[in-house]
Amino acid sequence: MTDAYVIGVDMIKFGRFPEKTVPQIGSEAALLALDDCGLKIQDMQALYCGNLGQASGMVGQRILQEIGQTGVPVINVSNACATGATAFREAWASVKAGLYDVVLAVGVEQMGKGLLGGGGGATGIPKEGLLGSGTMPAVFAEAGMEHSRKHGTTFEQFAKVSVKNHHHATMNPKAMYQIETPLETVMNAEMISYPNTKLMCSVNVDGSAAAVIASESKARELGLMNRAIKVRASVLTSDPWQERDLVMPDVNTCTRLAAKQAYEMAGVGPEDVDLIELHDCFATAEILHYENLGLCPDGEAGRMIDDGEVELGGKIPVNVSGGLLSKGHPLGATGIANIYEVSTHLRGEAGERQVEGARIGLTHVIGLGSACGIHILEKAS
């Protein structure tokens, strides 16, 4: 089987664009990614489009109606917050399988403000606040408190994640917010669901990201290997059975399973990875994934954040883009935006936030319900 390479990748600056349509927002990233590798929409043999909010709305076709209706197959993908990563993976798989030489993956989302989750059933009475909370801040607070129960993780340690990611975002011009956010500010912000304050919840933004994926022979033929990024591993898992998972979504087991498979596929271990973009949908979630991805032994995630090991310049920088907490989290775009971030570092083009000498990077997303997508990327040699 051929290796598959990212030859073009980009994202728009995340923000709020209520005046635009979802396909318009998606088209912007698609064109940026095409420009990144100097190709045209006519060169793409298929489009894999990730979007959640209009999952039945043929967003991929409507993107082509904005930028070029070439008649190629369009596959619209929806997989909760793993939507973008799933679209990317399907594109990757089509190239690996030899079906196509060069394809486009786009992730796009237009979000409202406010709480996600907690929708009631169609019949009877609303259950929110009656049978606990189904809002996302509450669900991930409960997952964080499970970690506190096992390992004594503190509110302050969770809050430090948000301080770090907001700091990183000050160096990312494409992040929603570029604002230093000290620990007191994070901890004293409005409490949403203890232990997650408002500044420990991901930012609902509109955004899009896109990647052009090509086979090795096509990348060489196009003369694009000098900036190409090799996909060393692409893994998608669902949630294996756990005794509590029907009332308490389990983001740990599916991540551990995906991480194990991804490291095996890439032939590397966590110690070989130079930077990580992981799913910090809430500050509590990031802590869990240090252990789930094998960055430290179980129980040491709190120490990692205390010791600064996950900051830019630390042992293994995590979410140098600013993460979902400050860059923003347009659900369907996030998975490809992570791939843009890691690729940019591997190309040595990340500017002020560059992880020096980055050679291998890992991206991780969770779609609650649940899905886990992991990609391991390496600069082409």
Next chain:
Amino acid sequence: MADKPLPAVGYLKIPENGKPYLQGCKCSSCGAVFLGERDNCSKCGARGGMEEVQLSNQGELYSYCIVHRSFPGIEVPYVSAIVDLEGGGTVKGNLINVEPEPDKIPFGMPVEVVYDDALGRKDRDGNSYLSYFFQPR
């Protein structure tokens, strides 16, 4: 309109003559316990063979969070709790009769399931509902 309160969720059973309880089922192949009814086992994949069980009203607090912002009209703060029941089954619900402060809510706290009106919530036909809550024992 029903002359008696309706169950807030399908797995809350209200017998004609008897006390309400939470219903679960148990896989006769692997022993996994689930909340509510189901046909097949998602742990071992066994088809059929699910046995109805009455879940315990005694349990312990596994995890929780304290909800300070919810949807408009929902009273806050409240404690959203995950409770492991004795003999199997995990249930989510409101933990009541505790101060919504982290240092007042120890993990592993013994709790019991209690049944009461669903916070005055009625459906569009005006029916009342019976729900369940957890409280310290």
